[in-house]
Amino acid sequence: MAVSSLPLSWASTLHNQLTVPNSTAVPRSTAFSQPNIIAYSRDTTFNEESCLKKRSILLGLGALATSLIPANFVFADVPENYQSFIDLSDGYSYYYPSDWRDFDFRGHDSAFKDRYLQLQNVRLSFIPTDKRDIHDLGPMEEVISNLVRHVYAAPSQRATIFDMKERTVDGKNYYTFEYELTSPNFSRTAFATIAIGNGRYYTLIVGANERRWRRVREKLKVVADSFRVLDI
Template identity: 40%
Template sequence: MNSMSFAAETKKGFLSVSDKKDGYSFVYPFGWQEVVIDGQDKVFKDVIEPLENVSVNMIPTSKEDIRDFGSPQQKVLAPSNQRTKLIEASEHDIDGKAYYTFEFVAQAPNYTRHALSTIAVANGKFYTLTTGANERRWEKMKDKLRTVVDSFTISKV
């Protein structure tokens, strides 16, 4: 276990989620509530600031490693109706598994969202965890959101 995920697990003000069936875990800020959204495996969001949320989804893949898709700088994930500006892309390793992490700003027709995503491949699935906030609240929320994205780990199922 690396020190980043250990720090996230013990941080005050966060709750943890562990999905044993799908093989992933992460933490989210205390006070966020679970909501059901079609196409997402899990979603938690702030009831007052709905753009402050975290979601996990998975799609089947025949690839065995996230690197099989290319470098992190080549892969930015956002809905086609949003203009996206990549701020940073990086790769890190947890227990021998590669994860790509992105920081980006997505411009939708009526708001701007500053977001972080982590993607990885395991268990025949392409996993994506995305968290973010309205651009105007980014400075206030960025440390919490980085804790969320850094806590995401995938296990074998």
């Protein structure tokens, strides 16, 4: 059973709109989280044994990467009960609840989920683009409305956008918005943050079952607002 109502066609749809002509797929990378170093590569196809072997090898690489982090790149501001996930190779970072575990989410570069509630999760994906900033996509209201209603939502779902905002951090612009996708028998609410940098269009989505949204909204908003694009 899929853990999200996000249609599998979304990546190809955005790819057609934003990909650099004749570009190749962006390679997966080694990443790690703090305070517990977790280094791994993400492939769309793998078995459990090969994944464990990769993680064993990359744990050492993760520890080495920690010693190479610039001195001013500190994680002292990570909120209590959260951890930082930093991918220096692919150029991004975000916080996630410290009791969540990582998992492989098809078509995504990294993902973490609640140990018991699989629909309560965060995932990060990116595709190549020739755009340099999210402002190049058009007005915020049009961009977000098109994403939610025509990319995120399946034909059988009703999309509702509750809020949207723009913020600028270290010269980089981000759109963060709250939305709900409703099917006849199911509803899911989420925050999404999008940004462009390093020749990539990044999308972070963190959400939960609509019935739990009121209880976890502020907790998940911390994750959405923590997303940063790093220069690579």
